Amino acid sequence: MLLHQGIGLDRFNEISRGRAMHALYECCSNVTWAATLADARPYANRDALVSKADVELLALSQRDIDRAFEAVVHERVSKHNLTELARVTRTRIGGMLGPVEGYPDY
Template identity: 75%
Template structure:
């Protein structure tokens, strides 16, 4: 389960860099990737965030990719590669953002 669920894109764009990196790390398991995405804020829409996420995943070294897969995959995945990591990451980013306006704070 992600700690940062349904925060919405607007809130994601406005939270501190440290909190954004933490939220993104939960999605991929790579600090460099998370920092690059956090530093590229604000995003106009979720598609822009997902596109940047894919671009930065492709830039990961094989060692970084292997470590990220170890963090986000809790069961053996055949053919663990950037495509598998991208699918997992996109699903987690979508969960992190939730609806466009995010869930209300209680």
């Protein structure tokens, strides 16, 4: 279970660098990847964040990719490749941000 669920893009863009890195680390388990994404804030929209996440996955070493897969052992993956890691990471980013339309006010 991720600790940072449903925080929304606006809040993600505004939280401290450390909290943003922590939220992103939960998505891919790589500090360098998380720092790079946190430092690129603010993101105009979800697609910009996911696109940057995908680009930065390509920069990971094979060792980092293997470690990321070790961290997502509870996820269903069909292959140990970047396509699957990107899919899992996108899903986790989606969970971190929550629904596109946001949660209703109570």
